[in-house]
Amino acid sequence: MGETLGTLEELPQDYRDDMARAGVAPLWPMMRNVLPHGSPQPKTRAGYWNYQAVRPLLIRAGELTPVEKAERRVLVLSDPGRGAGAMQATASIYLGLQLLLPGESAPAHVHTPSAVRIIVEGSGGYTVVDGEKLPMEEGDLVLTPGGEWHDHGHEGSAPVVWLDALDLPLFVYLEGSYATEGPLQAQRNRPDASQVEYLASGLAPTRRAGVGPRRYPMMRYPWVRTEAALREMLAYGGEGIAELDYINPETGADVLPTMGFTAMMLPEGGVHEPPLRSSSAAFHVIKGRGKTQINGELFEWGAKDTFTAPVFAEINHQADMESFLVRVHDRPLQDRLGYYEERAR
Ligand SMILES: [Fe+2]
Numbered sequence: 001m002g003e004t005l006g007t008l009e010e011l012p013q014d015y016r017d018d019m020a021r022a023g024v025a026p027l028w029p030m031m032r033n034v035l036p037h038g039s040p041q042p043k044t045r046a047g048y049w050n051y052q053a054v055r056p057l058l059i060r061a062g063e064l065t066p067v068e069k070a071e072r073r074v075l076v077l078s079d080p081g082r083g084a085g086a087m088q089a090t091a092s093i094y095l096g097l098q099l100l101l102p103g104e105s106a107p108a109h110v111h112t113p114s115a116v117r118i119i120v121e122g123s124g125g126y127t128v129v130d131g132e133k134l135p136m137e138e139g140d141l142v143l144t145p146g147g148e149w150h151d152h153g154h155e156g157s158a159p160v161v162w163l164d165a166l167d168l169p170l171f172v173y174l175e176g177s178y179a180t181e182g183p184l185q186a187q188r189n190r191p192d193a194s195q196v197e198y199l200a201s202g203l204a205p206t207r208r209a210g211v212g213p214r215r216y217p218m219m220r221y222p223w224v225r226t227e228a229a230l231r232e233m234l235a236y237g238g239e240g241i242a243e244l245d246y247i248n249p250e251t252g253a254d255v256l257p258t259m260g261f262t263a264m265m266l267p268e269g270g271v272h273e274p275p276l277r278s279s280s281a282a283f284h285v286i287k288g289r290g291k292t293q294i295n296g297e298l299f300e301w302g303a304k305d306t307f308t309a310p311v312f313a314e315i316n317h318q319a320d321m322e323s324f325l326v327r328v329h330d331r332p333l334q335d336r337l338g339y340y341e342e343r344a345r
Helices: 013-022 051-066 169-172 222-238 331-337
Strands: 047-049 074-076 094-100 107-113 115-121 127-131 132-136 141-143 152-156 159-167 179-182 242-245 260-266 282-287 289-294 299-304 306-309 315-319 321-331
Touching: 047 051, 051 074, 051 094, 094 152, 094 169, 115 282, 115 321, 127 141, 222 260, 282 299, 289 306
Parallel strands: none
Antiparallel strands: 047 306, 074 094, 094 159, 107 152, 107 179, 115 141, 115 159, 127 132, 127 152, 242 260, 260 321, 282 306, 282 321, 289 299, 289 315
């Protein structure tokens, strides 16, 4: 394989002009841009968002812009590699911090991308998905899969903030992203599936012949249960970290086709150096304090902060106190495309 390929400048001007007129271009001067050797060259750069710095801006958005004028009152977390205003935090993951004030509601809509909410602060907020009312308590993970109607409401007395993670960049790239508006949904008069059908892991409702489960049977993952499970895992595991993947309780598959979610617990003083992964990631700190080095760049984080890592990043986590994080990643999509990979450091 040749090391250096011919450049555009090496070609005669008349040939370049003729090519442009004919609507064609030579591949070889551009080939390394799209097929670099050995590993991808991500545009994404590691990012860090301090919640205490962003929170006042979000609260001010609540004063400046009524929810009716915003539909979704969100501050977008833009990838530093793409600059402010970029509608993505990594190549495939969009992140935004959303504010809902007491008494407000966000109108119902349905769209092609899937969304997941991780609740950052507040109490009394809820999301209705397909008629099911899903409470939003701190640390809960709530799914609104693509194609499912959803709206948000707030019965509490203080601001509710959550982190939205969407596979929006993928749908924008595919020119497949759009939404449809509708009236607020009627709510089924019962608790959500995590409290009814899937109260205990390993148990699912008995099926009648020919009646399958819903595609997304459980759309809320209460944090209290996740934390309790992580604590037991760490107490009896020997690797210095506990990790649990959020899965569909009926199939064991990832909760969404494109995005995956992994809850992590590090003990005080715990160090974690994962393999280099072909997936990009966002880390949201549920609670704790520590530091993470991503490709040599140091980020000191605390509760409710968020940081991101590009593909194949060298990541070193260190917890200064007992810490819980949720890792959002695109491994499920890469699995489907058949190229997910982990490399030794
Ligand atoms: Fe939405």
